Each structure stands twice: as C-alpha cells, then as structure tokens.
Amino acid sequence: MTHRVKSLRFRLTISYVLIFGLFLTVIGFTFRARLKTIIQDRVEEAVEEDWGAARGFLRVEREQAIWQVDPREMDQTLFLERLRRFVMVADSQGEVLEMSNGYRLQGVETAAELRAHFKEGSPRLVVKELGKDRVLLRFGVFRSEGKLYLLAVGRRMTNVQGLPNAFMRDYFTVLPLLLLLTFVLGWFMAGRALMPVNRLAEAAQRISGSSLHLRIPQRYANDELDQLIVAFNKMMERLSENFEQIRRFSTDVSHELRTPLTGIRGQLEVALLTARTEEDFREAIVNALEDVDRISNIVRALLMLSQAETGQLALKHEPVNVTEVVEELVEQFRASAKEEGLRLNSELAPDVYIRGDRTQMDRLVTNLLANALKYTPRGGQVDVEVRMDGANAVISVADNGKGIPRESLPHIFDRFYRVPGEDPDKGLGLGLSFVSWIVKAHQGQMDVKSEVGLGTTFTIQLPLNTEDSTPESSIRLAEVRQ
Numbered sequence: 001m002t003h004r005v006k007s008l009r010f011r012l013t014i015s016y017v018l019i020f021g022l023f024l025t026v027i028g029f030t031f032r033a034r035l036k037t038i039i040q041d042r043v044e045e046a047v048e049e050d051w052g053a054a055r056g057f058l059r060v061e062r063e064q065a066i067w068q069v070d071p072r073e074m075d076q077t078l079f080l081e082r083l084r085r086f087v088m089v090a091d092s093q094g095e096v097l098e099m100s101n102g103y104r105l106q107g108v109e110t111a112a113e114l115r116a117h118f119k120e121g122s123p124r125l126v127v128k129e130l131g132k133d134r135v136l137l138r139f140g141v142f143r144s145e146g147k148l149y150l151l152a153v154g155r156r157m158t159n160v161q162g163l164p165n166a167f168m169r170d171y172f173t174v175l176p177l178l179l180l181l182t183f184v185l186g187w188f189m190a191g192r193a194l195m196p197v198n199r200l201a202e203a204a205q206r207i208s209g210s211s212l213h214l215r216i217p218q219r220y221a222n223d224e225l226d227q228l229i230v231a232f233n234k235m236m237e238r239l240s241e242n243f244e245q246i247r248r249f250s251t252d253v254s255h256e257l258r259t260p261l262t263g264i265r266g267q268l269e270v271a272l273l274t275a276r277t278e279e280d281f282r283e284a285i286v287n288a289l290e291d292v293d294r295i296s297n298i299v300r301a302l303l304m305l306s307q308a309e310t311g312q313l314a315l316k317h318e319p320v321n322v323t324e325v326v327e328e329l330v331e332q333f334r335a336s337a338k339e340e341g342l343r344l345n346s347e348l349a350p351d352v353y354i355r356g357d358r359t360q361m362d363r364l365v366t367n368l369l370a371n372a373l374k375y376t377p378r379g380g381q382v383d384v385e386v387r388m389d390g391a392n393a394v395i396s397v398a399d400n401g402k403g404i405p406r407e408s409l410p411h412i413f414d415r416f417y418r419v420p421g422e423d424p425d426k427g428l429g430l431g432l433s434f435v436s437w438i439v440k441a442h443q444g445q446m447d448v449k450s451e452v453g454l455g456t457t458f459t460i461q462l463p464l465n466t467e468d469s470t471p472e473s474s475i476r477l478a479e480v481r482q
C-alpha cells in the first residue's frame with residue numbers, strides 16, 4: 001500500500017516536471033524567435049537612419065566624395081567615424097568613388113552589380129557575410145550637383161544572431177536547475193496532496209473488529225478525497241452496524257437458549273430428587289420436552305434463515321391458494337387473540353392464487369399475525385385482508401397497537417433487529433427477516449405503514465398465478481413435481 005502510494009507520488013511529480021519542462025522549452029524557443037525579429041528590426045531601422053544622416057553630410061564634387069561636418073561638433077565627428085566603417089559611394093556607371101576598409105572586407109560588388117543597384121533606384125537592404133558575422137547594407141540613390149550617385153552604408157548584425165544565441169545558452173543552462181527545483185516542489189506538493197490517502201490507508205489498517213468506531217476526520221475541502229473519506233466512513237458505519245447486530249444476536253441467542261436450558265436442568269434435578277411416582281417423572285419429562293422444543297425451534301429458525309439467505313433453501317413453485325392459507329391461520333390464531341383480549345377480523349376474497357411455496361406462505365402470514373397480536377395491547381383490533389389488485393394478490397395485516405418508531409422502521413427487516421426496549425423474552429427479531437426474504441423469493445413487494453400509538457399495517461403484494469390452472473389440476477401438477 002505504502003509502496004503504491006509512493007509510486008503514485010513519483011508518477012505525479014514526474015509528469016508535472018515533464019509538462020513543465022516542455023512548456024519552458026517551447027517558451028524558450030518562441031522567445032528566441034521573437035528576440036531575433038525585434039533585434040533585426042532595430043538594426044534595419046538604425047541602418048535606415050544612418051543612410052539618411054550620411055546622405056545629409058555627403059556631397060560629390062568632381063568625382064570626389066566630400067563629408068561635410070563641423071569639426072567642432074563632437075557628435076557629428078564621432079558619428080561620421082563610425083559611419084565610415086561600412087560605406088561606399090559610386091556613380092551611375094558603377095565606378096566606386098569611395099569605399100571604406102570594412103566595406104572592402106565583406107566583398108566588393110562588380111561595376112555591373114552596382115549599376116543594377118543604381119537602376120533599381122528604390123532603397124534596398126542587402127545582407128552580406130563577413131567572416132562569422134554578417135553585415136546589413138542599405139543601398140540608395142541620391143543627387144548631388146545635379147547628378148545621381150549610389151550610396152551604401154552598413155551595420156554589423158552581430159547582435160541579431162548573437163543575443164538570441166546567448167539567451168538560449170543561458171536559458172538552457174538554467175533550465176535543468178529549474179526542473180530540479182520543480183521536481184523538489186512537485187514531490188513536496190504531491191506528498192501533501194496524497195497525505196489524506198496515506199492517512200486513509202493507515203486508518204484502514206488500524207481498524208479491526210474492536211475499533212470499528214474509528215472514523216477518518218473529514219477535511220471539509222469538498223474535494224475528491226473528502227468524498228473518498230465520506231464513502232469510507234459510511235462503509236465503516238455500515239460495517240459497525242452489522243457487527244453490532246451480530247454481537248447483539250449472539251447475546252440474544254445465548255440468552256434465548258439459556259432460559260429453556262435452565263428450565264430443563266431444573267425440572268430434571270427436581271424430578272431426580274423429589275419424584276416418587278411414574279406420574280411425577282412423566283410430568284417432568286413432558287415439561288423438559290417442551291423446553292427442548294423451544295430450543296430446537298430457535299435452532300431450526302436460525303439454520304433456515306442462514307440457508308435461505310445463502311440461497312440453499314429450495315422453494316417450490318406451485319399454485320398456492322392464499323385465501324385458504326390466511327383463513328386457516330386466522331382460525332388458528334383466534335383462540336390466542338381472544339385470550340389476549342383482541343378482536344381478530346378478516347376480509348378474504350375467495351380463491352386468490354399465487355405461484356410459490358405454501359410452507360413459506362404459511363410462515364409469512366404466521367409471522368405477520370403473530371407480530372400484530374404480540375405488539376397490540378389488550379382491547380385492540382387486528383384486521384386481516386386478502387384481495388386482488390391488478391396482477392397482484394394483496395395480503396394486508398393491520399393492527400391498532402403500539403406502532404413502530406420512525407427511526408426503527410428502516411431496520412425491522414434486518415436480521416435480529418428488535419425495536420429497542422422490547423421484552424427480550426418475546427422474540428429474536430428474526431420473524432420479519434423471514435418475511436422479507438419470502439416476499440423477495442416470490443418476486444413480491446412489501447410496504448409498512450406505522451404510527452407510534454396508532455398501529456401498524458403490513459401490506460404484501462405477490463404476483464397472481466398466471467398459468468392457467470384450476471385448483472385440481474394444480475394440485476396434480478404439484479404432486480407430479482414432488
């Protein structure tokens with residue numbers, strides 16, 4: 001885990017450095033090109049100015065170029081000195097009248113070439129090689145003493161190449177250093193960004209069955225990592241809830257089993273010590289057997305539920321007369337309802353058939369009825385209804401008992417869940433788990449409405465048996481299948 005996070009950090013940093021390096025390189029080259037055009041433009045402007053100034057100082061008299069400057073003017077003298085490094089004056093025949101040494105060095109045009117420049121007339125810029133350097137020449141025609149002459153002045157272009165190159169040299173010397181710095185910075189930043197992930201990993205590692213309460217502190221940055229933390233914490237919430245349920249369940253089961261076991265032990269001990277007649281022994285055994293029954297019921301229920309939930313319980317798929325099932329069970333429960341001072345009403349549409357497992361239908365209705373009677377105080381009323389609604393059979397069991405608190409409603413179908421404060425002797429919290437599983441296994445739907453103090457209504461919808469079958473033929477079909 002740590003290793004993976006580290007390599008993620010490395011990858012992040014490297015891609016950061018690469019992208020940054022690429023950007024800097026592109027910027028460097030763009031800058032260099034721009035610099036070059038700017039300097040080139042400057043040189044061209046300067047040459048242009050030089051030419052204008054030179055033209056102002058120049059006069060030709062009897063085939064002789066004469067520079068007219070005021071010797072007392074420092075500026076003019078210096079300017080002329082610089083100007084005369086690259087200067088050439090020719091007449092219309094291509095005859096050179098004056099040529100500086102610098103000009104000579106970068107190559108002299110033939111008379112024909114000069115004449116061509118002359119004919120061209122308009123100002124011309126020409127670049128010439130001078131050793132490693134280059135010179136920008138400006139040719140132009142001017143008039144003196146009524147005749148036309150050709151004047152060329154030049155400037156070295158040292159900076160046009162040199163400056164950008166020097167810039168590039170410096171730039172690419174500094175670049176690796178910059179990238180190194182970027183790497184260090186990126187490494188630091190990636191580390192910081194990944195810190196919550198590391199914390200998450202550490203927290204996950206610390207968590208065990210006994211520390212399920214651990215949560216990772218949220219950073220309230222509202223970013224992806226916060227989402228991850230929230231999701232993680234929610235998962236922990238669910239895990240610890242499940243864990244808590246299982247823990248409660250073990251306690252419940254032990255408790256539930258201990259009561260009848262203590263009973264059996266007591267009855268057998270008493271019989272051993274005090275029983276005289278066969279009748280006494282028989283009574284003790286009968287009592288003990290009742291408790292054994294209770295134990296085996298619990299064990300069977302647990303076993304079945306776990307089989308059901310892991311899909312090991314095979315369900316039958318036969319037509320079941322729901323009306324009949326409910327009717328029989330209502331009759332069975334009538335006695336105990338009366339005993340507990342409850343009215344039990346039923347309103348049953350005749351012969352409502354579904355497809356499924358009759359034993360499980362029995363179990364479903366039994367659980368709902370038992371709950372309704374169990375959680376409705378004396379004087380209350382329980383209404384059972386079977387009807388058809390479109391393509392569904394509807395079974396509803398409504399009571400006006402104590403109701404289920406709103407916060408408990410989402411949990412009542414959980415395995416082993418009981419509303420807090422419920423008498424632990426009254427159940428294991430498994431009944432509705434069965435109900436929920438049976439409804440699901442029959443592709444049905446279930447709905448609970450409950451109001452504390454007013455009562456509870458469970459409504460089950462199951463798809464009607466659509467395969468054409470009279471009761472007789474479906475029984476035969478069921479028999480054949482068995």
Ligand SMILES: Nc1ncnc2c1ncn2[C@@H]1O[C@H](COP(=O)(O)OP(=O)(O)O)[C@@H](O)[C@H]1O
Nearest residue numbers: 371372375403418419427428429430431432456
């Ligand atoms: N008709 C009802 N009225 C009020 N509370 C109910 C009703 N049916 C179920 N409950 C609540 O839901 C819990 C879960 O029901 P169930 O799974 O059948 O477990 P058990 O009946 O063993 O307690 C019950 O403990 C009870 O608190």
Ligand SMILES: [Mg+2]
Nearest residue numbers: 371427431432
């Ligand atoms: Mg129950």
